[in-house]
Amino acid sequence: MSDLIWLSDEQIAKLAPFFPKSHGKPRVDDRRVLSGIIFFNRNGLRWRDAPGAYGRHITLYSRWKRWSEKGIFARMMAGLAVEHGEKGAVMIDATYLKAHRTATSMAAKRGSGRLIGRPKAGMNTKLHAICDSIGRPLNLFVTAGQVSDYIGFRALLSSIPNVDWLPGDRGYVVDWFRDAFTYEGIRACIPSRKQRNTPVKYDKRRNKRRNRIEIMFGKLKDWRRVATRYDRYSKIFLSAIALAATVIYCL
Structure with missing residues (x-):
């Protein structure tokens, strides 16, 4: 689908310092999952309606919920905003x-x-x-x-x-x-x-x-x-x- 949102390697590199460390089994591809979360929030979809190109919708939801409760997305915004000085x-x-x-x-x-x-x-x-x-x-x-x-x-x-x-x-x-x-x-x-x-x-x-x-x-x-x-x-x-x-x- 041409209207899907995909983060570039440069964008992922900016966000990577704010990712929590994975323990045990490695996480599912960060670029794919975060791109799906952005697509979901941008368009206001139900999780089960997320396009299949982003993988299982339960994976997107689980990552969104865990990182939101930990304040990861808020720290991303605050951390990148400080760089503007x-x-x-x-x-x-x-x-x-x-x-x-x-x-x-x-x-x-x-x-x-x-x-x-x-x-x-x-x-x-x-x-x-x-x-x-x-x-x-x-x-x-x-x-x-x-x-x-x-x-x-x-x-x-x-x-x-x-x-x-x-x-x-x-x-x-x-x-x-x-x-x-x-x-x-x-x-x-x-x-x-x-x-x-x-x-x-x-x-x-x-x-x-x-x-x-x-x-x-x-x-x-x-x-x-x-x-x-x-x-x-x-x-x-x-x-x-x-x-x-x-x-x-x-x-």
Whole structure:
């Protein structure tokens, strides 16, 4: 099939340092299995519908589940992102991702801990992201849809590199948030809300470049498994997002 996805030898070489060591029996071909996992996440298929060229679907599922639970795909994205060495600016933002009804049961016992909320827009998950000046994601974090942007950002705070500027949207304009970076020499570039009595000065030209993080969100949502959440467990869903970001921006 001409529309199948296959990783090149160069791409596998980039990812190989993050692979866990195999114990005992050697693993099935990494290139074939990872290519199948990417094809599955890109197109939002059921595992049993994976093309036969990638081998047994149970092998793809087993590798995906084990490596997701170990955080391998998240480490791939974070490790490759560090190599870019951003020093100019990083951007912050958050977006909503729709949760399919198969991903959750809102019952208290079974639905807890899945990071799926029910705000006005329906059941969804919120993705918080930090990206560099050209829109490449540096770190990602997921929360329930109704959780404040500040809570998600606190989880990403330690991963912000030493840069000059931090553009953001109006949701991050509160004083304590802007002052938190003063002692590190990072200047926040965030516009004021309309109801604020004292407008905040900011660099309008630099803030316009924040559209790159919106473009990044759009590219991630081109992957069916990211745009609609089918996974019950948040760690596996975050792995799907990290894998998409790795393929789009790091390979």
